[in-house]
Amino acid sequence: MSYVRVVDEFKRYQMGENTIVANNGITFEIEKGDFAVILGPSGAGKSTVLNILGGMDTPDEGQIWIDGHNIAEDTTKQLTKYRRDDVGFVFQFYNLVPNLTAKENVELATQISPNALDVDEVLESVGLSHRVDNFPAQLSGGEQQRVAIARALAKNPKLLLCDEPTGALDFETGKSILKLLQNTAKETGTTVIVITHNSAIAPMADRVIYINDAKVRETVLNPRPRSVDEIEW
Numbered sequence: 001m002s003y004v005r006v007v008d009e010f011k012r013y014q015m016g017e018n019t020i021v022a023n024n025g026i027t028f029e030i031e032k033g034d035f036a037v038i039l040g041p042s043g044a045g046k047s048t049v050l051n052i053l054g055g056m057d058t059p060d061e062g063q064i065w066i067d068g069h070n071i072a073e074d075t076t077k078q079l080t081k082y083r084r085d086d087v088g089f090v091f092q093f094y095n096l097v098p099n100l101t102a103k104e105n106v107e108l109a110t111q112i113s114p115n116a117l118d119v120d121e122v123l124e125s126v127g128l129s130h131r132v133d134n135f136p137a138q139l140s141g142g143e144q145q146r147v148a149i150a151r152a153l154a155k156n157p158k159l160l161l162c163d164e165p166t167g168a169l170d171f172e173t174g175k176s177i178l179k180l181l182q183n184t185a186k187e188t189g190t191t192v193i194v195i196t197h198n199s200a201i202a203p204m205a206d207r208v209i210y211i212n213d214a215k216v217r218e219t220v221l222n223p224r225p226r227s228v229d230e231i232e233w
């Protein structure tokens with residue numbers, strides 16, 4: 001069985017008398033260590049999928065298998081543990097704690113995690129050993145995103161979930177962040193899932209899941225993903 005397997009997942013939101021079907025029978029699989037991209041236009045249902053994969057939301061129907069366990073059947077308490085122990089999140093706007101240094105931001109995550117990695121080593125792996133004592137406001141956008149990635153990775157998560165991680169960055173900085181995410185999957189075997197509307201990112205992924213209008217339209221496997229250096233947008 002694949003490491004991540006979403007089977008016939010539905011999510012509906014009630015807005016007054018209207019029902020919005022955000023995910024309409026979503027099915028896909030992702031292998032361990034994949035750098036996977038979920039691609040689709042605004043409103044397609046990508047964030048809903050990511051929130052469900054991350055245990056921040058629950059599906060109305062369907063199965064969400066992560067490493068052999070169906071989290072759709074988890075209790076609230078089990079989901080809290082899953083979010084804390086097994087999932088690293090990276091957001092578009094970094095979401096760092098402003099009055100903590102880079103290192104302290106990462107330490108904060110490791111304090112709640114039973115599988116935590118060495119904080120200095122993780123900061124070094126994202127290229128930030130020289131900036132550990134700086135506060136977020138003293139760092140560039142790309143550096144702040146590296147801290148956010150280090151914070152997520154320091155938990156040694158099963159899944160690294162990234163919501164438009166380059167959305168607030170310029171082209172070159174965005175590419176360096178994607179390269180870091182691609183290398184992370186390749187070198188550490190962490191399963192990395194990025195959601196984006198930027199189709200230029202597709203060729204660098206092992207697997208691309210195209211979502212439109214609440215459904216998976218296509219899944220494409222890249223036997224030879226392109227290096228981030230070769231990508232232009």
Ligand SMILES: Nc1ncnc2c1ncn2[C@@H]1O[C@H](COP(=O)(O)OP(=O)(O)OP(=O)(O)O)[C@@H](O)[C@H]1O
Nearest residue numbers: 013020022040041042043044045046047048049197
């Ligand atoms: N909490 C909510 N309550 C009501 N409707 C919601 C909620 N969350 C999402 N939706 C609706 O579900 C649909 C899918 O939204 P979702 O955020 O998953 O799309 P998306 O592909 O991530 O879009 P974007 O790229 O703009 O973030 C949209 O029509 C959205 O308005």
